[in-house]
Amino acid sequence: MARPRTATRTVEHPDPSEVSLQQVLEALVDPVRRMVVSQLARAGEDKSCGTFDAPVSLSTLTHHFNVLREAGVIRQYYVGTTKMNALRTDEMEQRFPGLLSAVLAAALAKESGSTAGGN
Amino acid sequence: MARPRTATRTVEHPDPSEVSLQQVLEALVDPVRRMVVSQLARAGEDKSCGTFDAPVSLSTLTHHFNVLREAGVIRQYYVGTTKMNALRTDEMEQRFPGLLSAVLAAALAKESGSTAGGN
């Protein structure tokens, strides 16, 4: 111990009541971050940072995870050397009813490129 | 024809199917633009450009109206020298179900500064 510089690495998360609409929208407006959220939603289970498919470097991805976490969109926790990510769907739904689900629905619909109409 | 010299200034509007989620989110992420949309929603009727309350210059406001229009969020039309603005709520609801309404709900809830919890 001795104030283990390694407190098993805890991660700070905001209470939903502390995040603003502005924060959430800023988090979701970035395409890469939306990819992350979409993949998380589609997976249906927690994913480690390294398992995401995004067209940016790992360090950039870390940045995006931070933004998402600070906006209350995802929850992160360590498991050994890997860091897991989970969607805070329920809490978001409480704080901003319909918001995350609407974005997610639109993002996923686009991915599966169902109908035409384009992007 | 006739093409009245004064085409009475027509305004171009995108078909909802042509606007992307990205565009809509980018439009709604700006606080000033959200103010505009909120005031429009709250008014319950079309408002002319000059009747909005925003902390920016008129030319900046014009820019914001353009962004909102190109994202399919508002519809604009001239009436004499004034330009009116209307929310395209129904069309947005079709294109991105729940999105605009969720943002609007959150934005209006904040305005009326109901409970604490802050911004």
Place this chain on the structure above:
DNA sequence: TCCATAGTACGACCGTCATCGAAAATAGGC
């Protein structure tokens, strides 16, 4: 015809943010 009113176009400025690479930290296995 001239003026007042309403909004637009243009160019410039500036802050913010996504991005990267390189170097560091942390935990687990051998």
Place this chain on the structure above:
DNA sequence: GCCTATTTTCGATGACGGTCGTACTATGGA
């Protein structure tokens, strides 16, 4: 103890977008 895998930190860079002021256009009325 050391090596490796995983993620973070740091500083630099570059692009994008919100902002403004000024000059301009368009409409309607006197």
